[in-house]
Amino acid sequence: MDWDALWLTLRLGVVTVAILIPLAMIVGRWLALTHIRGKGLLEATLALPLVLPPTVVGFYLLVAFGSGSWFGQTYQKLFGHALVFTFEGLVVASVIVNIPFAVQPVQRAFESIPPDLRDAAATCGMSWWRMIRKIELPLAWPGILTGLVLTFAHTLGEFGVVLMVGGSIPGETKTVAIAIYDRVQAFDDVGAGRMALLLLAISLVTIALSYIFTQRLGRRYA
Template sequence: MDWEALALSLKLAAATTAALLPVSVLGGRALARGEFRGKRLIEAALMLPLVLPPTVLGYYLLVAMGAGSPLGEAWESLFGRPLAFTFEGILLASILFNLPFAIQPAQRGFEAVAPELREAAACCGMSPAAALWRVELPLAWPGVTTAMALTFAHTIGEFGIVLMVGGAIPGETRTVAIAIYDRVQAFDLEAAGAMSATLVAVSLAALYLTHRLGARAPAGAR
């Protein structure tokens, strides 16, 4: 059992989820509310990670983060370490790769809030920020928690893109999913099985917890 890999997976999932929470709320709400130019294109682009093989996205990210790229160079001059094949690199890839999971359920959640309630909030003297916090977010909460759970569970289970962008550096980029692959390659089926079971348990726990939380979230958000 590779505890280091499991810890890294959890760290990556937690960091990705935390980074995507504000994106989920603000992006989901903007897409639910606004009718603006390019909205359909943005929605389509957000779906891309669902249909493209992780290798394609991984390839582009690797090129974009590489030492010769503007992003890679800028990063290295700023932080003194490269982006590709580091934890920061797989975190960035994971954030991009999880956008559809983080935004879509939240968007559905905000769409379910009647526009009149937002107007009523304004008529009660609530600023748009106050209306978001006190009226919209509590009602869209099940959508947002679903988004966060999917992001968390999906990050833990991600394999291809992490391998492409991060390789399999122990303690840096070798997550459980990659460790399992390594173990299988080494014919260590016992370790692979233990880790696989752990992964199933963690993911199931994350999803179950969210369903519980979502069910207990403020009522009336249907």
């Protein structure tokens, strides 16, 4: 069992969630309420990673962040190392490919809050922050949790983008999904099988937990 890879993968999942979920809450709520022109196009852009092959995303990231690009060179000057083939690079890639998994459930959750509720809160003299905390967040919570779980689970399993911008460096960019691929190539089917089973178990538990949570919350606020 490659514990390094497992620890790295879990860390990547947590960091991705920690960065992406607050952003998704801001963007998702704004998208739920706004009526600007071009909203459809914006939503389509944010949903792109759902349908784009991971190799396309990986290729663009490689071109954009590689040492040949303006961004890559600036980053290298600032931090002394390239962004691709590092954990930070994986985090950036992971945040980008997970945008739809985080934003969409959050947006749906905020959309489903009846506008009357907000009006009533305002009429009662609730401050904006209080209204968010006492009314909107409790109602949107199942959607936020769904976004969180989907992002986390999807990060654990992401393969194509990690393969392209990661470089399979132990302890740095070698996630469990990549480690399984490596083990198969090293003719170590036992090792690959063990890790595959573990990933299966973690994914199942994560998704199951989210269903249980949302059902409970759904009942409470029904």
